[in-house]
Amino acid sequence: VTTTLQFDIAHLLAGSLVLVSFMLLYQARMYALLNLFAVHAIVLSLSVAWQAYVQGAPHLYVTAVIALGFKGVLIPVSLHRIVQQLRIHRAIEPVVGVGPTMLIGMGLVALSIGAVIPVTLGSESLAREDLAFALAVILLGLLMMVSRHNAVSQVIGFMSLENGLVLAATGANGMPLVVEISVAFSILIAFIVIGIFLFRIRERFDTVDLRAMDDFRGERQ
Amino acid sequence: MSPGAFLLAGVLVVPVVAAAALALIPGYRLSAQVNVLASFVTFTLAAALFRERPEPGLFLIVDDVNVVFLVLSTLVGFTTSVFSAGYIAHELEVGRLTPVTLRFYHAMYQVLMAAMNLALVANNVGLMWVAVEIATLTTVLMVGIYRTHQALEAAWKYFILGSVGIAMALFGTIVVYLAAQDVVGEGAEAMAWTVLVRESGAFDPALLNLAFVFLLLGYGTKVGLAPLHAWLPDAHAEGPTPISAVLSGLLLNVALFALLRFKMVMAGNSEALPPGPMMITMGLVSLLFAAFMLYRRSDIKRLFAYSSIEHMGIIVFAFGMGGPLANFAGLLHMTLHSLTKSAIFFTVGNVAHAKGTQVIDDIRGLTESHSTLGWTLVVGTFAIAGLPPMGVFMSEFLLVSSTIARQPLLAVPLVIGLLVAFGALLSQVTHMAFGDGTGEPVGKPLSHLPAFIHLGLVLVAGVFIPAPIVAWFQEVAALLG
Numbered sequence: 001v002t003t004t005l006q007f008d009i010a011h012l013l014a015g016s017l018v019l020v021s022f023m024l025l026y027q028a029r030m031y032a033l034l035n036l037f038a039v040h041a042i043v044l045s046l047s048v049a050w051q052a053y054v055q056g057a058p059h060l061y062v063t064a065v066i067a068l069g070f071k072g073v074l075i076p077v078s079l080h081r082i083v084q085q086l087r088i089h090r091a092i093e094p095v096v097g098v099g100p101t102m103l104i105g106m107g108l109v110a111l112s113i114g115a116v117i118p119v120t121l122g123s124e125s126l127a128r129e130d131l132a133f134a135l136a137v138i139l140l141g142l143l144m145m146v147s148r149h150n151a152v153s154q155v156i157g158f159m160s161l162e163n164g165l166v167l168a169a170t171g172a173n174g175m176p177l178v179v180e181i182s183v184a185f186s187i188l189i190a191f192i193v194i195g196i197f198l199f200r201i202r203e204r205f206d207t208v209d210l211r212a213m214d215d216f217r218g219e220r221q
Numbered sequence: 222m223s224p225g226a227f228l229l230a231g232v233l234v235v236p237v238v239a240a241a242a243l244a245l246i247p248g249y250r251l252s253a254q255v256n257v258l259a260s261f262v263t264f265t266l267a268a269a270l271f272r273e274r275p276e277p278g279l280f281l282i283v284d285d286v287n288v289v290f291l292v293l294s295t296l297v298g299f300t301t302s303v304f305s306a307g308y309i310a311h312e313l314e315v316g317r318l319t320p321v322t323l324r325f326y327h328a329m330y331q332v333l334m335a336a337m338n339l340a341l342v343a344n345n346v347g348l349m350w351v352a353v354e355i356a357t358l359t360t361v362l363m364v365g366i367y368r369t370h371q372a373l374e375a376a377w378k379y380f381i382l383g384s385v386g387i388a389m390a391l392f393g394t395i396v397v398y399l400a401a402q403d404v405v406g407e408g409a410e411a412m413a414w415t416v417l418v419r420e421s422g423a424f425d426p427a428l429l430n431l432a433f434v435f436l437l438l439g440y441g442t443k444v445g446l447a448p449l450h451a452w453l454p455d456a457h458a459e460g461p462t463p464i465s466a467v468l469s470g471l472l473l474n475v476a477l478f479a480l481l482r483f484k485m486v487m488a489g490n491s492e493a494l495p496p497g498p499m500m501i502t503m504g505l506v507s508l509l510f511a512a513f514m515l516y517r518r519s520d521i522k523r524l525f526a527y528s529s530i531e532h533m534g535i536i537v538f539a540f541g542m543g544g545p546l547a548n549f550a551g552l553l554h555m556t557l558h559s560l561t562k563s564a565i566f567f568t569v570g571n572v573a574h575a576k577g578t579q580v581i582d583d584i585r586g587l588t589e590s591h592s593t594l595g596w597t598l599v600v601g602t603f604a605i606a607g608l609p610p611m612g613v614f615m616s617e618f619l620l621v622s623s624t625i626a627r628q629p630l631l632a633v634p635l636v637i638g639l640l641v642a643f644g645a646l647l648s649q650v651t652h653m654a655f656g657d658g659t660g661e662p663v664g665k666p667l668s669h670l671p672a673f674i675h676l677g678l679v680l681v682a683g684v685f686i687p688a689p690i691v692a693w694f695q696e697v698a699a700l701l702g
Contacts (some may be wrong), residue, residue, distance in 0.1 A: 119427035131399070138392060141386060154381060161388050168395045174407025175398055176347065 006054050013047035014133035014167060018109060021140040021160055025105055026098045030083050030152065034076045037156050041071035044163045051130075051170045060170055067166060071159065083152060100146055108139040130171030137164030225275030229283060231266040232291070232338050235259055239538035241329035244324055249313060250698065252327045253476035259331060260302040261340070264295040264409050279413045282344035285697050290478050291341050293556055297470045297563050298334050300671040304567045305330070305463035309575055312461070322366055326461070333359040333467065334368035337475050344614035345412045346394050349479055353390070356472060357383045364460035375455035381454040386442025390479070393435030397486070414482055421489035429486070429493040435659045436483045437499055443476035446537060447507040455486035458579070462570030465522055469529040470563035474555060477533065481540060481701060488543075488702045500541030501631065507534030514611035521569050521579050523647055525562065528605060531642050532558045538635065539620050541699065546623040548698035554616035557679050558605070561613060564675035565601040571667050572598060572653075595654045597672055603677050604652040606643045612682030 020040045027033040045068035052060030112135035118126060141161025145154050169175055222230075239259030246252040249455055271292060274283045283291075309326070312318040318326065340352035391422065394412075401411035404423045421429070442449040450488050457465040480500075487496040511531035518524040536558065539551030550598030573579050574590050587595030604611035617639060624632040 115431065119425070131396070134390065138388065142388075145381065145385065151377070158381070158384055161385075165388060165391050165395070168392060172395055172399050173402060175395070175402075176409045176412055188548050216490075 002049050008048055011129055017043050018133050018136045021137050022105055025101050025144055034079050035165050038076040040160055041067055048170045105140055109136045112136040112139055134164045140194035225273040228266050228270045229275045233261050236331040236335035236663045240328045244328040249323050256327050258301045258472040260299040264299040267291045267295040279409050280345045281342050286700055287341045289697055293559055294337055294471050297559055301463050301466050304671045308463055309568055329359045329363050340475050344414050347412050347415055348393055350394050354387050362479045363464045364456045372459040374556045375459035378458040379452040386439045389435045390439030393432045393439055396428055396432035400424040417486045418489055421486045423491055426490055426492035429490055433487050440476045444473055444533050446503045449531050454523045454526040458520050458522040462566055466563040466566035470559040473533055484623045497541045497543050500537050504538030504541055505634050512638045512642035513641055519581050521581050525565055545698050548701045549694055550616050550619035552694050557612040560605045561679050562674040564672040567672040568601055586656045587654045602646050606646040610683045612679045615683050
């Protein structure tokens with residue numbers, strides 16, 4: 001049985017995740033971006049842990065611990081080192097300005113609430129709100145990926161998007177563990193892939209700014 | 222363990238074991254042979270599955286629909302491994318690959334095969350998603366294997382767009398689960414595709430609609446449907462040619478298969494949005510867009526990559542139309558496209574070796590300088606453009622005639638797209654195949670055998686399809702709804 005308090009806390013945590021996603025959008029410096037991503041992952045792990053408690057599903061604690069340890073600590077720390085090694089801690093320039101990005105972001109949040117709430121009237125309210133927030137986090141992650149040129153910030157956008165997926169998956173009552181494992185697993189693989197790419201890109205281009213690679217876009221003549 | 226379960230396990234385990242072995246074997250000759258052998262064993266096991274089916278479980282299933290995809294996939298996987306053996310020997314010679322990257326390449330090839338087989342036999346939609354994701358990641362790594370500027374950019378673009386697609390697909394999968402758990406109850410049952418199809422009539426239609434939009438966009442990215450196709454031409458052009466063949470011939474089909482699974486779930490619910498019109502629209506847009514793009518390509522691999530987008534558009538259109546005849550045409554077209562397109566990529570890889578370039582303007586008079594190669598390219602291009610007596614003509618003809626019978630207006634853009642693409646391919650290939658041969662032959666040609674086998678099968682399909690295969694395809698077409 002879902003009490004009002006349980007509902008409010010779940011709501012609060014998922015809402016904070018959306019808020020942190022917004023803050024990720026306008027971070028101009030690399031280190032601040034990394035730290036904020038760590039916060040994103042920590043909020044996610046709290047939210048997942050709360051779901052585990054409310055649903056009485058102990059296996060979700062595993063997902064929470066993975067989110068905390070892997071995405072909250074390990075990845076930000078290693079990205080910190082990569083950024084340091086590559087000497088790219090200078091300011092990032094978003095493609096569109098902060099103002100328009102935030103406006104688009106608000107539009108996306110409105111869109112996801114407008115799309116999810118009406119169609120899930122029949123479901124439990126806990127799942128409903130969570131799904132709407134999760135979709136908002138996913139869309140904000142997408143927005144971040146397209147509005148940034150820098151490879152590291154695109155990766156962070158991608159990982160915040162995956163956080164939204166984890167939120168959606170854990171909000172769905174009793175979703176089989178296979179998916180949770182797979183989500184964690186795919187993040188791991190994705191990170192390895194990305195790591196390799198970053199190093200290769202560094203090796204070849206002396207920059208991870210993707211605009212340096214845009215010269216090669218399109219047809220080879 | 223029943224014989225069927227044994228075969229099913231084999232289809233999944235053989236590539237995994239081979240991948241582990243190939244990561245350790247140092248010599249390229251031996252590893253290429255192991256690669257071919259493993260692919261062949263997987264193919265025979267898959268073909269045997271056609272007769273001996275295991276009991277469907279909650280996680281794995283072999284039914285009439287996926288066995289078509291499985292046999293096709295392992296067959297093309299096997300012939301591509303034969304082509305790949307000759308191809309990589311050449312790449313080692315010119316130093317584009319090192320022995321270490323080669324080990325990696327072979328291991329990844331088998332991981333890719335295992336992941337695609339898993340995606341096809343998965344009954345759990347979450348497991349299917351995981352398998353498609355693994356297949357995507359392995360191909361990302363293989364596209365970037367040459368580590369040139371272009372290869373890295375292509376791989377990065379593929380990775381970013383592929384992950385966005387795969388994320389949307391997962392969200393759609395989660396929403397499907399939410400719709401199912403209200404009816405079926407929590408747990409693995411609510412993710413089993415067989416249960417979903419059986420019970421989907423009782424699902425909340427609004428949730429299903431939301432899910433299908435995300436699934437269509439997500440898996441549609443992987444199918445290469447416009448406007449989500451941007452990764453496809455680059456990935457085909459910059460990666461090793463065997464990978465282009467596998468991408469076009471197989472991976473696009475696997476993503477399409479995932480989409481079809483969910484289309485069947487949607488079709489079971491009378492109140493949900495019919496999936497057909499959405500698929501028809503995306504199919505037609507891809508067809509027309511790619512057909513016009515074919516004219517101005519200057520890179521031979523990109524040219525045929527756009528042709529893949531065009532054909533996936535046709536196939537999605539066919540399945541979107543639905544009904545026994547259009548589904549039959551779609552299924553036939555998918556099979557023949559896989560065979561023809563991989564044969565073309567084998568030939569294109571050969572051409573690129575022989576001429577030392579992928580630039581269309583620099584390839585002239587192939588039939589003069591390399592007659593077998595030149596004519597294979599001509600025949601392959603004619604086949605994919607849909608000239609009789611090749612099989613692609615048959616499937617396109619069936620599709621057009623069934624469309625005219627049911628929705629004459631939709632046949633107009635379809636025929637325009639087919640004709641535009643036809644003209645583009647013909648003008649491009651005459652350019653390359655005829656005229657005075659320029660330059661000296663550079664490398665010695667690779668084996669033509671895989672391409673011959675594929676084109677031979679396509680020719681046979683155009684002239685005479687054996688009755689059991691027709692019956693089999695008809696049965697599957699009826700199942701697809």
